[in-house]
Amino acid sequence: MEIKKFNIRVYGIVLHKGHVLLTDEFRLGMRMTKFPGGGLELGEGTADCLKREFREELEQEITVKEHIYTTDYFQPTRLLSEPQQLISIYYRVELKDYTVLKTSSRVFDFKEIKDGAQAFRWVKLSSMSAKEVTFPIDQKIVPMLKANYNR
Numbered sequence: 001m002e003i004k005k006f007n008i009r010v011y012g013i014v015l016h017k018g019h020v021l022l023t024d025e026f027r028l029g030m031r032m033t034k035f036p037g038g039g040l041e042l043g044e045g046t047a048d049c050l051k052r053e054f055r056e057e058l059e060q061e062i063t064v065k066e067h068i069y070t071t072d073y074f075q076p077t078r079l080l081s082e083p084q085q086l087i088s089i090y091y092r093v094e095l096k097d098y099t100v101l102k103t104s105s106r107v108f109d110f111k112e113i114k115d116g117a118q119a120f121r122w123v124k125l126s127s128m129s130a131k132e133v134t135f136p137i138d139q140k141i142v143p144m145l146k147a148n149y150n151r
Contacts, residue, residue, distance in 0.1 A: 007077055007084040010049045011037030012093040013068055013141070015149050019122035021101075022133070023057070024108045026117040028079045031108055033143070035090070036120070046089050054093070057118065061096040069144060081095055088137045092149075116128040125150050142145055 013035055014021035023036045038053040040046060047064045055060045068090040075086045095101060103120045110117040123132060125146060130139040 002059055003083045003085050005082075005084050006046060007080070007114050008040040009037060009086065009088045010040055010053070011035040011045045011088065011090045011138075012050050012054060012062060012064075013145065014093055014095060015125065015145075016095075016098055016122070018125055020128065020145060021103075021124050022121055022123055024110075024119045024121065026108070026110065026113055027115060027123060028105065029115075030066045030079070033107070034133055034138050035134060047091070050091060050093065058101060060101060062093040063096070065094055069141060086137070090141055
């Protein structure tokens with residue numbers, strides 16, 4: 001497996017009233033649960049990427065509060081046909097308006113299973129398990145959140 005490019009992903013950790021925001025998605029032929037965010041585009045800063053992703057996916061403006069973690073080990077992509085080195089960057093963010101966010105209490109609460117389907121939900125941080133998120137890097141973040149933000 002020869003890797004010739006980076007895939008930089010930027011994620012926002014939204015904490016509110018003891019809960020963390022997750023996104024359930026159907027992409028690349030599979031169901032996945034992760035933190036909201038997405039891919040960095042050329043010419044874009046990481047905070048600007050995150051703001052764009054939240055506008056596109058949640059129709060929300062955010063304030064980036066602090067850097068939480070950047071991948072510090074080699075992680076190849078698992079789902080793409082062309083192998084890439086994955087770099088994930090996590091920030092704690094706050095929504096401008098929590099009252100208009102559409103969420104569900106059910107996992108994978110989609111109208112139909114098709115590529116791009118997405119639903120958001122709050123999970124209680126104190127009882128959250130790393131197994132509730134799909135990808136290894138997100139699974140590494142969960143105990144960090146519980147240790148540092150579980151109030």
